[in-house]
Amino acid sequence: MTELQAGEGAQAVGIARPRARPRRNRDVLIALIAFIVLAALPMIFSSKLLLDFVIRCAAYGLFATSLNLLVGYTGLISFGHGMFFGLGAYGFGLMMQKTGVPVPVAFVATLAITFVVAAVIGAICVRLKEIYFAFVTLAFQMLIHSTILSWVSLTGGDQGLRGGIPRPPFLGIDLSNHHHLYIAACALLVLGLLLMRQIAQSPFGYTLRMIRDNATRASFVGIDVWRAKLTIFVLAALFASTGGIIMALFVSGAYPEFAYWTISGEGIFINMLGGVTTFLGPMVGTVLLLILNDTVTRLTEYHGIVLGIVILFFAIGLRKGLMDFVVEWAAQRRGKAEERAP
Amino acid sequence: MLEIRGLSKSFGGVKATDNVSLDFADGSLTAVIGPNGAGKSTFFNLITGALRPDAGQVLLNGIDMAGKTPPEIVRHGIGRAFQVASIFPSLTVEETMLAAVCADQRRAGVLHRRFPLPETRDRAEHAMELLGLVNKRGRTAATLSHGDQKLLDIALALVLDPKVLLLDEPTAGMGTEERWRMIDKVRELWEREKITVVFIEHDMDIVFKIAPEIVVLCYGRILATGTPDAIRRNDAVIEAYLGSEDHAGAVA
Numbered sequence: 001m002t003e004l005q006a007g008e009g010a011q012a013v014g015i016a017r018p019r020a021r022p023r024r025n026r027d028v029l030i031a032l033i034a035f036i037v038l039a040a041l042p043m044i045f046s047s048k049l050l051l052d053f054v055i056r057c058a059a060y061g062l063f064a065t066s067l068n069l070l071v072g073y074t075g076l077i078s079f080g081h082g083m084f085f086g087l088g089a090y091g092f093g094l095m096m097q098k099t100g101v102p103v104p105v106a107f108v109a110t111l112a113i114t115f116v117v118a119a120v121i122g123a124i125c126v127r128l129k130e131i132y133f134a135f136v137t138l139a140f141q142m143l144i145h146s147t148i149l150s151w152v153s154l155t156g157g158d159q160g161l162r163g164g165i166p167r168p169p170f171l172g173i174d175l176s177n178h179h180h181l182y183i184a185a186c187a188l189l190v191l192g193l194l195l196m197r198q199i200a201q202s203p204f205g206y207t208l209r210m211i212r213d214n215a216t217r218a219s220f221v222g223i224d225v226w227r228a229k230l231t232i233f234v235l236a237a238l239f240a241s242t243g244g245i246i247m248a249l250f251v252s253g254a255y256p257e258f259a260y261w262t263i264s265g266e267g268i269f270i271n272m273l274g275g276v277t278t279f280l281g282p283m284v285g286t287v288l289l290l291i292l293n294d295t296v297t298r299l300t301e302y303h304g305i306v307l308g309i310v311i312l313f314f315a316i317g318l319r320k321g322l323m324d325f326v327v328e329w330a331a332q333r334r335g336k337a338e339e340r341a342p
Numbered sequence: 343m344l345e346i347r348g349l350s351k352s353f354g355g356v357k358a359t360d361n362v363s364l365d366f367a368d369g370s371l372t373a374v375i376g377p378n379g380a381g382k383s384t385f386f387n388l389i390t391g392a393l394r395p396d397a398g399q400v401l402l403n404g405i406d407m408a409g410k411t412p413p414e415i416v417r418h419g420i421g422r423a424f425q426v427a428s429i430f431p432s433l434t435v436e437e438t439m440l441a442a443v444c445a446d447q448r449r450a451g452v453l454h455r456r457f458p459l460p461e462t463r464d465r466a467e468h469a470m471e472l473l474g475l476v477n478k479r480g481r482t483a484a485t486l487s488h489g490d491q492k493l494l495d496i497a498l499a500l501v502l503d504p505k506v507l508l509l510d511e512p513t514a515g516m517g518t519e520e521r522w523r524m525i526d527k528v529r530e531l532w533e534r535e536k537i538t539v540v541f542i543e544h545d546m547d548i549v550f551k552i553a554p555e556i557v558v559l560c561y562g563r564i565l566a567t568g569t570p571d572a573i574r575r576n577d578a579v580i581e582a583y584l585g586s587e588d589h590a591g592a593v594a
Contacts, residue, residue, distance in 0.1 A: 024456050203452040203459060206433075206441040213430035220390065220428070221498065222416040222445045231451065 058189035059246040064282035066239035072276030075212030080137030086259025088244025118237030126229035160255035275321020349398035360562040373553035381562040421504030427491035431484035439466035469501035509541035
């Protein structure tokens with residue numbers, strides 16, 4: 001949050017501060033390297049399990065990171081963010097099953113639907129103060145979940161969208177091919193993270209930080225707080241929806257659980273696990289949670305208890321997420337090193 | 343020119359601001375004084391849009407601010423600092439300034455560029471320099487001393503290039519020495535920036551020393567306005583306010 005501080009020392013000794021463009025280029029470079037590494041993974045490890053794991057990380061990671069734009073950057077604690085994950089999965093699945101449009105068209109159309117729904121729900125919710133915002137977003141989540149359950153003719157009710165989602169090839173990409181799907185998921189993940197990073201580091205990202213810290217003061221600086229909150233609510237929904245689309249592609253279907261409130265809960269859980277003060281905290285949290293989930297469910301049927309203990313450890317023991325902890329630890333070490341060599 | 347016309351606000355049956363009319367000339371420095379509960383902060387809240395007036399007008403160069411929202415009023419050029427420093431705890435001093443200028447330049451919603459924007463630098467520098475915060479630019483606001491947080495709060499108002507600056511007790515919670523340093527700062531930036539400054543202050547010594555114009559509020563009404571000398575000699579003021587406290591000495 002205080003990246004400028006790093007630049008301060010440099011300026012004090014007369015070195016030019018890193019300009020905005022190189023910092024973006026650095027992010028793009030990191031993203032590219034991450035994508036290449038992920039894309040090369042299948043050549044080294046042929047395990048389908050590992051690739052499946054990465055695809056799930058992509059779906060949940062986009063969802064959790066977008067939630068952090070609300071929770072960590074804006075101070076909007078949404079308990080209903082999972083509705084957009086579900087909306088993405090169902091929107092995309094239905095579009096492919098019912099209309100047979102090409103994949104990219106269904107993708108864009110799903111995001112367009114998400115945009116409209118998020119704008120309407122957001123317009124109602126972002127006016128509300130903390131706890132009311134949390135509860136009303138949760139209420140909308142329940143509403144969407146109930147709609148999916150009861151509209152059996154369209155959604156298949158509690159059975160979900162069955163019979164598979166057709167994934168016709170486009171532009172030489174065949175998403176029914178596991179390897180193609182894997183690469184596409186990685187590309188969406190990396191691109192999504194890069195876009196969210198840009199949002200977080202843009203002037204708008206700092207507007208969000210001001211609102212989180214002190215919304216009243218932000219309005220006396222001339223910021224239209226309501227509009228800024230609504231904007232980030234809708235943007236975050238788009239990325240959550242993209243996560244849902246990846247999930248629908250992965251399981252070739254959509255199930256009511258994708259829109260259940262527990263998805264939102266998992267998002268909050270991931271953010272607590274990874275930490276909300278760093279951009280990549282939620283991504284780390286996603287990997288942790290999925291590993292925990294996979295290993296613990298294999299070992300015991302009481303996985304809920306184990307996950308509960310882990311979250312208690314982070315919430316009460318560390319009082320922060322893993323990445324927060326790592327960042328603070330690194331800062332302390334740097335501080336000590338400077339003391340020793342003044 | 344800031345003109346207040348018949349401004350009124352009631353809470354329950356209590357008239358916090360009762361038919362107040364005042365003119366603040368361009369480039370004037372005015373102190374607002376009055377006992378606790380006189381309606382000083384309410385008066386500021388009505389001008390800046392934090393509260394909606396029941397009646398009356400707040401005219402800035404002829405445009406009525408009454409009923410507008412705080413962001414709209416700020417953009418018209420009325421900035422304010424708060425009694426309890428209102429800052430962004432996790433942002434550094436410099437980030438605070440840069441982000442505020444962004445907002446003032448209507449770039450608070452820019453998504454495609456990186457923070458900070460080069461075109462916001464000069465104004466941010468200027469404000470930090472005016473308030474003496476340059477060598478604390480990298481400090482997180484939460485880690486600043488109380489006095490520096492008050493300065494940052496004022497810088498946050500000033501960096502927006504206001505025509506009128508309202509300071510709600512700039513010296514609140516400060517020791518004697520610090521108070522004088524703060525008030526010197528206020529006077530200095532008033533002289534340098536040539537803007538209209540209105541400030542609330544409790545310390546009579548300070549008020550009589552530095553404010554060319556004084557407004558005395560009592561129970562939401564204007565008791566007196568005028569120069570320090572006129573206020574000192576005003577019988578109503580002596581009786582209602584000054585006489586009742588230990589400031590009788592300052593009056594005599």
